[in-house]
Amino acid sequence: MKLLVFGSTGQVATELKALAPEARFLARADVDLTDASACAKIIRESDAEAVINAAAYTAVDKAESEDSAARAINGHAPGAMAHAAAARGIPFVHISTDYVFDGSGDTPRTPDAPTAPLGAYGRTKLRGEEKVREAGGVHAILRTSWVFSAHGTNFVKTMLRLGAERKKLTIVADQIGGPTPAADIAAACLRIAGDLSASPDKSGTYHFSGAPDASWADFAREIFAQAKIDCAVEDIPTSAYPTPATRPLNSRLDCSSTETTFGIPRPDWHAGLAHVLTQLEKAQT
Ligand SMILES: NC(=O)C1=CN([C@@H]2O[C@H](COP(=O)(O)OP(=O)(O)OC[C@H]3O[C@@H](n4cnc5c(N)ncnc54)[C@H](OP(=O)(O)O)[C@@H]3O)[C@@H](O)[C@H]2O)C=CC1
Numbered sequence: 001m002k003l004l005v006f007g008s009t010g011q012v013a014t015e016l017k018a019l020a021p022e023a024r025f026l027a028r029a030d031v032d033l034t035d036a037s038a039c040a041k042i043i044r045e046s047d048a049e050a051v052i053n054a055a056a057y058t059a060v061d062k063a064e065s066e067d068s069a070a071r072a073i074n075g076h077a078p079g080a081m082a083h084a085a086a087a088r089g090i091p092f093v094h095i096s097t098d099y100v101f102d103g104s105g106d107t108p109r110t111p112d113a114p115t116a117p118l119g120a121y122g123r124t125k126l127r128g129e130e131k132v133r134e135a136g137g138v139h140a141i142l143r144t145s146w147v148f149s150a151h152g153t154n155f156v157k158t159m160l161r162l163g164a165e166r167k168k169l170t171i172v173a174d175q176i177g178g179p180t181p182a183a184d185i186a187a188a189c190l191r192i193a194g195d196l197s198a199s200p201d202k203s204g205t206y207h208f209s210g211a212p213d214a215s216w217a218d219f220a221r222e223i224f225a226q227a228k229i230d231c232a233v234e235d236i237p238t239s240a241y242p243t244p245a246t247r248p249l250n251s252r253l254d255c256s257s258t259e260t261t262f263g264i265p266r267p268d269w270h271a272g273l274a275h276v277l278t279q280l281e282k283a284q285t
């Protein structure tokens with residue numbers, strides 16, 4: 001299947017390249033997502049059989065002061081892509097986030113649970129979801145969380161850097177979610193794109209996050225254990241780690257419909273982490 005992918009250097013885009021090197025990947029130099037009509041034009045003029053959007057404005061704290069850029073990239077651009085894909089009658093796979101929820105309670109949220117983002121990043125991602133649905137074409141919105149990989153910026157790489165410099169780190173322990181390997185998201189997007197072209201009735205919103213659910217502090221401890229880094233992790237509440245953007249406390253996602261509809265189970269993030277650490281070691285030698 002001929003695939004067109006928005007994004008080239010990001011975490012998920014990089015893993016898509018590894019799994020589907022024959023696809024066409026669009027970097028910022030090819031198309032800037034602040035130009036929604038340029039995004040649509042590329043789809044209109046392509047012979048792609050499916051489109052995956054793996055690009056986004058992902059700087060959660062910076063989005064609080066750059067709301068208009070985040071809105072353009074996370075809201076308008078996916079809307080334009082979805083319209084253009086719908087006009088061509090091809091599936092559109094779009095990635096969204098746990099940050100569209102307010103994080104109340106302690107049970108996993110299903111894809112139809114009410115959304116109520118706490119910050120600008122989540123609000124702009126929610127706007128993108130709404131525009132993708134409004135376009136009315138064959139689509140999947142795949143909400144994921146806490147993405148990590150050997151590439152780009154993510155919590156694993158931050159912990160490896162800080163853990164090498166310090167004897168102890170204080171990490172929030174009351175935000176709970178599913179760390180998700182970018183490689184598994186890429187594989188899920190490819191499977192869903194293929195499935196949607198055969199079964200357009202599978203269009204809808206789905207959840208996909210790594211298991212088991214953990215706190216950021218648990219995640220950090222596992223990173224240091226696997227990487228054999230001697231750095232203690234002290235649990236702190238979110239209130240002790242002030243940031244410009246408020247993050248949801250409960251990021252647990254109920255991923256069961258993704259498994260029943262597409263046969264894709266939640267990936268084991270401990271195993272995904274081991275793989276990423278091996279990749280990073282190899283890159284160093
Ligand atoms: N990272 C995470 O923890 C999570 C991510 N998600 C979602 O998953 C998807 C993939 O995220 P991830 O791979 O981590 O993203 P990254 O932050 O790793 O990469 C973002 C990509 O978007 C591109 N991009 C940003 N702005 C523009 C622009 N104006 N024009 C063109 N390209 C642009 C970047 O290009 P460049 O390199 O040139 O800047 C980069 O390739 C996104 O939809 C994100 O919202 C969901 C949950 C968690």
Ligand SMILES: Cc1cn([C@H]2C[C@H](O)[C@@H](COP(=O)(O)OP(=O)(O)O[C@H]3O[C@@H](C)C(=O)[C@@H](O)[C@H]3O)O2)c(=O)[nH]c1=O
Binds near residue numbers: 058059097099145146
């Ligand atoms: C570095 C550090 C972070 N933290 C906390 C802050 C935050 O609550 C948590 C994770 O920090 P990050 O900055 O990596 O988190 P953040 O950038 O908010 O990660 C989010 O990114 C977007 C794109 C998403 O869609 C989400 O699913 C989620 O992955 O760890 C500490 O408690 N101590 C520390 O020393």
Ligand SMILES: [Mg+2]
Binds near residue numbers: 058059
């Ligand atoms: Mg971040």
